[in-house]
Amino acid sequence: MSPNAYVLLGAVLFGIGAAGLLIRRSPLVMFMCIELMLNAVNVTFVAFSKMLNDVGGQVVVFFVLVVAAAEVVVGLGIIVAVMRRRSGISADDLSLMKG
Amino acid sequence: MFATSLVQTLTFAIAAMICVTGALGVVALRNPVHNALSLVATLFGVAVLFIAQEAYFLAAIQVIVYAGAIVVLFLFVIMLLGVDRAESFAAERHPLGLAVGGILGGGVMVLAAVTLFAGVDTATGRRSTVGALAPSDDLNRIGRALFTEYAFAFELTSLLLTIAVLGAVLLSRRASGPPIDLDEFPAEEPDADAEEVEA
Amino acid sequence: MSALVWLIPALPLAGFVALVVGGRRLGDPWAGWLATAAVGGSFLVVLGVFADLVGRGAEARSIHQELFTWIPAGSFQASMGLLADPLSITMCLFVTGVGSLIHLYAIGYMHGDEKFSKFFTYLNLFIFSMLMLVLGDNLLLTFLGWEGVGACSYFLISFWHTDPANASAGKKAFVTNRVGDWGFMVATFLVWTSVGSIGYLDIANAAHHGEIAAVTATAIAVLFFVAATGKSAQLPLFVWLPDAMAGPTPVSALIHAATMVTSGVYLLVRLNPILHAAGWANDLIAWVGVATALVAATVAVTQNDIKKVLAYSTVSQLGYLFLAVGTGNYVAAIFHMVTHAFFKALLFLGSGSVILGMAHEQDMRRYGNLRKYMPITAGTFIIGWLAIAGVPPFSGFWSKDEILAGAYAHNKVMLALGLITALLTAFYMSRQVFMTFFGPERWREADAVATGDGDHADAHDSAHDSAHDDHAHHLTPDHTPSESPWVMTLPLVVLGALAIVGGALNLPFTDSTKVLEHWLEPVVGVHELGVEGATLVALAAIAVVLGLVGIGLAGAVYLARRIPASTVERPEFGWGLWIDRGYAAFMGGPGRALFDAISRFDKAVIDGAVDGVANAVGAAGAVLRRTQTGRVRNSAIGLATGAVAVLVYFVVRMSF
Numbered sequence: 001m002s003p004n005a006y007v008l009l010g011a012v013l014f015g016i017g018a019a020g021l022l023i024r025r026s027p028l029v030m031f032m033c034i035e036l037m038l039n040a041v042n043v044t045f046v047a048f049s050k051m052l053n054d055v056g057g058q059v060v061v062f063f064v065l066v067v068a069a070a071e072v073v074v075g076l077g078i079i080v081a082v083m084r085r086r087s088g089i090s091a092d093d094l095s096l097m098k099g
Numbered sequence: 100m101f102a103t104s105l106v107q108t109l110t111f112a113i114a115a116m117i118c119v120t121g122a123l124g125v126v127a128l129r130n131p132v133h134n135a136l137s138l139v140a141t142l143f144g145v146a147v148l149f150i151a152q153e154a155y156f157l158a159a160i161q162v163i164v165y166a167g168a169i170v171v172l173f174l175f176v177i178m179l180l181g182v183d184r185a186e187s188f189a190a191e192r193h194p195l196g197l198a199v200g201g202i203l204g205g206g207v208m209v210l211a212a213v214t215l216f217a218g219v220d221t222a223t224g225r226r227s228t229v230g231a232l233a234p235s236d237d238l239n240r241i242g243r244a245l246f247t248e249y250a251f252a253f254e255l256t257s258l259l260l261t262i263a264v265l266g267a268v269l270l271s272r273r274a275s276g277p278p279i280d281l282d283e284f285p286a287e288e289p290d291a292d293a294e295e296v297e298a
Numbered sequence: 299m300s301a302l303v304w305l306i307p308a309l310p311l312a313g314f315v316a317l318v319v320g321g322r323r324l325g326d327p328w329a330g331w332l333a334t335a336a337v338g339g340s341f342l343v344v345l346g347v348f349a350d351l352v353g354r355g356a357e358a359r360s361i362h363q364e365l366f367t368w369i370p371a372g373s374f375q376a377s378m379g380l381l382a383d384p385l386s387i388t389m390c391l392f393v394t395g396v397g398s399l400i401h402l403y404a405i406g407y408m409h410g411d412e413k414f415s416k417f418f419t420y421l422n423l424f425i426f427s428m429l430m431l432v433l434g435d436n437l438l439l440t441f442l443g444w445e446g447v448g449a450c451s452y453f454l455i456s457f458w459h460t461d462p463a464n465a466s467a468g469k470k471a472f473v474t475n476r477v478g479d480w481g482f483m484v485a486t487f488l489v490w491t492s493v494g495s496i497g498y499l500d501i502a503n504a505a506h507h508g509e510i511a512a513v514t515a516t517a518i519a520v521l522f523f524v525a526a527t528g529k530s531a532q533l534p535l536f537v538w539l540p541d542a543m544a545g546p547t548p549v550s551a552l553i554h555a556a557t558m559v560t561s562g563v564y565l566l567v568r569l570n571p572i573l574h575a576a577g578w579a580n581d582l583i584a585w586v587g588v589a590t591a592l593v594a595a596t597v598a599v600t601q602n603d604i605k606k607v608l609a610y611s612t613v614s615q616l617g618y619l620f621l622a623v624g625t626g627n628y629v630a631a632i633f634h635m636v637t638h639a640f641f642k643a644l645l646f647l648g649s650g651s652v653i654l655g656m657a658h659e660q661d662m663r664r665y666g667n668l669r670k671y672m673p674i675t676a677g678t679f680i681i682g683w684l685a686i687a688g689v690p691p692f693s694g695f696w697s698k699d700e701i702l703a704g705a706y707a708h709n710k711v712m713l714a715l716g717l718i719t720a721l722l723t724a725f726y727m728s729r730q731v732f733m734t735f736f737g738p739e740r741w742r743e744a745d746a747v748a749t750g751d752g753d754h755a756d757a758h759d760s761a762h763d764s765a766h767d768d769h770a771h772h773l774t775p776d777h778t779p780s781e782s783p784w785v786m787t788l789p790l791v792v793l794g795a796l797a798i799v800g801g802a803l804n805l806p807f808t809d810s811t812k813v814l815e816h817w818l819e820p821v822v823g824v825h826e827l828g829v830e831g832a833t834l835v836a837l838a839a840i841a842v843v844l845g846l847v848g849i850g851l852a853g854a855v856y857l858a859r860r861i862p863a864s865t866v867e868r869p870e871f872g873w874g875l876w877i878d879r880g881y882a883a884f885m886g887g888p889g890r891a892l893f894d895a896i897s898r899f900d901k902a903v904i905d906g907a908v909d910g911v912a913n914a915v916g917a918a919g920a921v922l923r924r925t926q927t928g929r930v931r932n933s934a935i936g937l938a939t940g941a942v943a944v945l946v947y948f949v950v951r952m953s954f
Contacts, residue, residue, distance in 0.1 A: 005111055005115070006111075006148065006152070007212065008212050009115045009118065009119075009148075010211075011207075011208050011209075011211040011212035012119060012122075012208055012212075013118060013119070013122050013141070014207060014208065014211055015204045015205055015206075015207050015208020015209070015211070016119070016122040016123060016125075016126055016204065016208070017122065017125075017126075017204075018200075018203060018204040018207045018208075019126060019200045019201055019203070019204025019205065020122075020125060020126030020200070020204070021200075022199060022200030022203055022204060023126065023197055023200035023201070023204075024126065026131065028131055028134070028173065028176065028177060029125065029126075029131065029134050031173070032125050032134055032135065032138045032173065033125060033126065035138060035142075035165070035169065036122050036125055036138070036141060039141065039142065039145050039165075042145065042157075042161075043145055043148055046148070046149055046152045046154045046157060047152060049152075049154070050152045050153065050154070055237070055240040055241060055243075055244050056244070058154055058156075058157055058237060058240075058241050059241055059244045059245060059248075059249055061154075061157050062157070062160070062241060062245065063249075063252065063256060065157075065160060065161070065164055065165070066256045066259070066260065067256070067259065068165075068169070069164060069168065069169060069260070069263075070259050070260055070262075070263035071263075072169050072172060072173075073172070073263045073264065073266075073267045074263050074266045074267055074270070076172055076173070076176045076267075077266060077267035077268075077269075077270035077271045078270055079176060079180075080176060080179065080180070080270070080271050081270045081271055083180050
């Protein structure tokens, strides 16, 4: 397979993820959308790594995985902490940091 | 040659379909559990694509870490908070939000595709110096790169994970004092009082 | 040893930091011992560097150590560099030597004070600043030290700041010095524009090659002299020094007698290459110096506060130093600076010992016969008195004589004024000694002070005289003075010994006994007095006779009581104080109006502009903050829009 197909798939996944992030209001689903976007990027990284015959792309994917794990841990921690105090929350209700 | 190519094409097509379907499921379904399961589908699809690209190690950790740990964590949180409650906040999709999200998401999609296609050969114009993939196995290569070229970054990730764990523990620990209602931050306190009196 | 020059200021700085962090925990007296050890260690390093320099040839006696570049701003470079040469090491020797003695003394003097450790914190900071002033290899570094000692002086004068009089004395010192600092800054700017560097070595080089025009050199010299009049308490800016006596006595001894007030002289001697080209500025310096010496000496005659007498005496002696500088007699200036540091520190510390023994009473009219109770203090104080009065063979005789010889070679009127000052000096110091250590025990007589207070020139200062009232236990008629503890008397004895033999630094008999002169030659150059043999002896004889006349007169008035004190303590002698009062009147009247107008201008125009900018930014912020809704999705929209914009840019760039 040429990398073009992979790149196209990456773009599609990224776009779906971005749209979901903007449309959905549930913080949990928003997080899932972010994971989608990260995966989309990973797909392109691996494709380019293969195309260029260079291990760097795969190493970057490894780091993205680690960072995603850390991000999910903290993000879900925040959601749990918030939900424990308030039920039925949407991301739009969390506006304490307004200017 | 043709057969190999066909198998590869078919693999890609099926995996890509699973990915896209899963992604749409994440965005469109109302029940958070369904969202999470759709996410698993996408992640598996990506893992298959990794295998197709001979990135076996990444495919393995994709399944173990992403599909295993992270999605389980999602499900765990959904269950912890109660599916009903989680479901309730999935409601109410504003048409304007839908439009803006669709336009921007689509824009990103199209433009990224165009840019990536056109820029395949000229993205940076420079090769990485880490080393070639073939012919030895990818695990060997990645390990060598991680512990030589990227040793510092690798150590930093350990620090990042430690901080993340500490942060999660701190966040989810039950506060010793009375719980704070997010509605009651000082600026709006009088209003809250007034409502209480009326009630 | 030469690589360790940086340790000289570093040790007091380390002591300062340690005391800031843990001084309160160390407490009384260990904080004091720590501070003393820091300065003492610094003294040992100075000794090492000194020995190193002595071991070298005259030309190689200069260690230039650049630590790092302090301010690199285009073509302007200010290094953090130290310059250890004969001049700066001489200064360092007595700054750290006398400084550590005074630290030791202060352990005893400040014992029991609730801000004990803070006092030593300031003292160490002062020593550090003074060493930076002296060792700095460029004007800016000296200015750093210059401001540092000024700030420490302010802190320490108003150390007992609960008394408003002390606080305002500190303020007065600070503000008066600020006038002089203006001169320093403008002079530095001038040096920078005319030489292109502010390093002393570059300045000396430029001056030697005649690269500084005479007019510029004169302007620089005059401006630096303005700075010196502030820091070294010369006419017309001397008014702060007498008030500075509100500080604890070790401070008066260290800062306002031995070290800080001599920094003006040091600065001018350091810049002697410029002074050589400065024409009439030298005459100005000499005349102001000798006038200050005379005026301050007359005022000193009328003072009754034991420390005020010494304060005016200091002003007067500093006048001598400037007379020496103005007549090009730099060696004599440094010589007298060193001996003066010995005997004036001794006198101040002695007075502190007396004040402590007399329950913080500072009025000499209530003293008397103290030699019976405080033998060590009395003995060492008398040594200091003989030294300052110019009695041979004590140190003051040799150094003062050299200044007078220089004045003789320069201008006979200056010499005459200098001799009159010498007479007055001998008189007021004898008056002090006789009133304090001899005669009846006057504090046993009730109301000894109440009579005749009104017509004294210092009447308006009475608030300052009683500055320590909250701190003091009142002197009662049945009080029995007692000798001070050993930490206080040991410095007295050491300084007493130095005050006796200090003259040996530069004996005028043969060329080889002029040690200091040859030592300083690499810095100040060769200076021929032009006064030889018989003339020199005659001058010395005249000075000694005048000194003895002064002592005899004082003896007749205060010891034998042949002449009533009121005939000599003329209120007219206090005319130097009119300058002080003139300032007060000006600041209270027209000056106040002027400054009010400036203040209004500042509020309306300058502050208006500043506030306007702030308000504009604030208003813009108030509008823009509405974009920050705090909602995650709004931020995400922004992010996505940005991403689209970047991608559009890429696409566009690729298409064309």
